[in-house]
Amino acid sequence: MSDGTSGMQFSNHNTDPKTLSRFIMEEEGRDGGTRAELAFILNSISVASKVIANAVQHAGVQGLYGMQGAVNVQGEDQKKLDVLANDVMVNAIKFSHKVNIMVSEENDEPIVCADKPTAKYAVVFDPLDGSSNIECNVAVGTIFGVYESIDPSKPSVADVLQQGSKMITAGYVLYSSSVVMVLTTGSGVHSFTLDPNYGEFIMTMENLKIPSVPKQIYSINDGNSEYWDDATKAFVKWTKTQAKPYSARYIGSMVSDVHRTLLYGGIFMYPADSKNKKGKLRVLYECFPMAMLVEQAGGIATTGTMRILDLNPTSIHERSPVFMGCKRDVEALQECYKNMAAKQ
Numbered sequence: 009m010s011d012g013t014s015g016m017q018f019s020n021h022n023t024d025p026k027t028l029s030r031f032i033m034e035e036e037g038r039d040g041g042t043r044a045e046l047a048f049i050l051n052s053i054s055v056a057s058k059v060i061a062n063a064v065q066h067a068g069v070q071g072l073y074g075m076q077g078a079v080n081v082q083g084e085d086q087k088k089l090d091v092l093a094n095d096v097m098v099n100a101i102k103f104s105h106k107v108n109i110m111v112s113e114e115n116d117e118p119i120v121c122a123d124k125p126t127a128k129y130a131v132v133f134d135p136l137d138g139s140s141n142i143e144c145n146v147a148v149g150t151i152f153g154v155y156e157s158i159d160p161s162k163p164s165v166a167d168v169l170q171q172g173s174k175m176i177t178a179g180y181v182l183y184s185s186s187v188v189m190v191l192t193t194g195s196g197v198h199s200f201t202l203d204p205n206y207g208e209f210i211m212t213m214e215n216l217k218i219p220s221v222p223k224q225i226y227s228i229n230d231g232n233s234e235y236w237d238d239a240t241k242a243f244v245k246w247t248k249t250q251a252k253p254y255s256a257r258y259i260g261s262m263v264s265d266v267h268r269t270l271l272y273g274g275i276f277m278y279p280a281d282s283k284n285k286k287g288k289l290r291v292l293y294e295c296f297p298m299a300m301l302v303e304q305a306g307g308i309a310t311t312g313t314m315r316i317l318d319l320n321p322t323s324i325h326e327r328s329p330v331f332m333g334c335k336r337d338v339e340a341l342q343e344c345y346k347n348m349a350a351k352q
Contacts, residue, residue, distance in 0.1 A: 028054055028189065028200045028209035035193050045106040046177060046193070049129060049154060054209060056100035057150055057181040057189065060093045060136065061202065064148060064183045089142055090114060093135035093150065107131050108163035111292055111324045118165050118324060130155040130167035132293040137180075138261025147184035149263025153177065153297035168324060172296035172317035179297065180263045190216070190267065192304040197270070217306045222273020222334040224254040227265045235281035239312060239344040246340065262289065266298050266332065270305050275333035275341065279312065287311075287329035291321045295330045308338035312345045 032047040094114040101107050102119075108127040110119040113134045121127060133152040142148055154177040157167045179191035187202035189209050199213035226247045233241070247254035254274070259265050262276075269276045280287040289295055299309030299316035309316040309332035316330060331341050 025208070026211040028191075028211070031198065031200070031211060035195075045128060046154065048104040048106045049101065049131065050177070050191075052100040052104040053097070053150075053152055053179075053181075054189070056096045057187070058202065058207065059096045059100075060150060061181070061183050061187045063089060063092055063096075064136075064142070086114065087136075087139050087142065090136050090139050093139075097133055097135045097150070097152075101131050101133075108157055108160060109165075109167050111168045113290060113293055113325075118168060120163050127163075128157055128160045130157050130163070132168055132296070134290070134293045137263045137294070138259070141259075141261055146259060146261060147182055147264045148261050149183060149267075150181040151263060151293055151297050152179055153293065153300070165324065168292060169321050171320060172291075172299055175296055175300050175317075178300040180267070180301070182263050182267050184264070188212075188267070190270070190301060192301055194304070197301055197305045216270060218270060218302075218334045219273045222336060224250070224252060225257050225268070225272060225274030226254045226277065226337070227256070227258050227269065227274065228277040228279075229258055229260070230256065232281055232283070235283050236279055237281065237348070239341070239348040240277065240279045240281075242347070243341045243344045246344070247337075262294055262298065266302070269307075269333045270302065273334040273337075275331060275337035277331045277341075278329065279331070280329040284327070287327045289327060289330050291319055291326045291328045292324055295319075295328050299330075299332060302332045307332060307334050308342075310338060310342060312341065313349075 029051060032050050091114070094112055098110065098112065098119060101110055102121055106127050107129050108121050109130045111132045112119065131152060131154050133150065135150055136148055137151050138146065138148040153175045155167060155170055155175055157163060177193045179189060182188045189200045191198055191200065197216040198211060199216055200209035201212045203210050226244060228244065257268065265276045278287065278289050295316050302309045303317065309330065311329050312331055316328070319328060331338055
């Protein structure tokens with residue numbers, strides 16, 4: 009019996025593209041539709057990312073470079089694109105009508121969607137990671153994670169202060185020479201590329217895994233080396249004394265650095281140090297989503313002494329040291345922390 013297709017091949021056209029929307033529908037079908045509302049949230053994030061991508065790519069001609077003239081909760085100057093990206097994400101997620109509380113890097117307090125008391129989900133996000141690089145056209149990104157609310161009828165900060173292991177969906181969007189969304193719903197990591205001809209995200213990598221023979225790359229801000237703890241110093245020294253020394257690759261945008269780590273292997277590091285005693289990256293909307301993706305891709309994400317996803321956050325902008333990447337390198341890093349602890 010015919011399936012209705014001709015079987016002909018057209019070299020320049022994919023006649024059976026798996027779009028992000030199709031992937032979401034298939035995923036919901038596999039779990040019996042019990043989380044069908046999640047599709048609305050992911051579609052909303054998809055729309056927001058297209059708007060942000062357009063703003064990033066046209067920032068120069070649209071006058072979006074430079075500072076907004078305010079600071080965020082981190083005490084950092086807000087750029088025009090930070091504010092725009094945040095407004096786009098907040099509005100898109102709010103009007104999915106499926107989210108009752110959100111946390112953004114750019115907002116002091118959680119955003120409660122009081123008009124939707126029966127919504128089931130909580131979302132955390134960094135609307136524009138790496139925006140300090142925007143004027144020099146370095147790749148930037150959006151990071152997001154989704155939780156199921158503890159009690160949908162009573163949205164509270166507890167919904168977003170759950171362990172990372174309770175996160176049900178995580179992803180990021182990379183704005184570069186192409187716009188790429190990397191996503192997990194808890195069953196593997198998948199990559200979608202925005203096709204500008206159709207305005208759709210098309211699956212380009214399914215079940216992405218960190219290579220079994222990873223490249224020898226370490227990614228860290230060496231400018232802070234004077235302030236690192238002994239374990240981090242020992243590990244970086246180890247990478248440089250191998251028969252084939254590791255290459256240093258550091259972009260300064262977590263999305264870009266972790267994206268490379270997923271595709272090539274190696275290790276991304278932002279340790280605590282004597283200047284930032286609790287680390288610099290934020291647990292909820294940077295460490296947790298990226299840790300979930302790295303683990304789903306076969307890697308490890310750790311503080312150096314414990315699994316990132318087992319952290320119990322106590323505030324929405326809490327920070328943590330973070331090391332993530334292929335098992336070979338993260339296990340070697342963990343051994344350095346064990347050796348340091350044994351000497352104390």
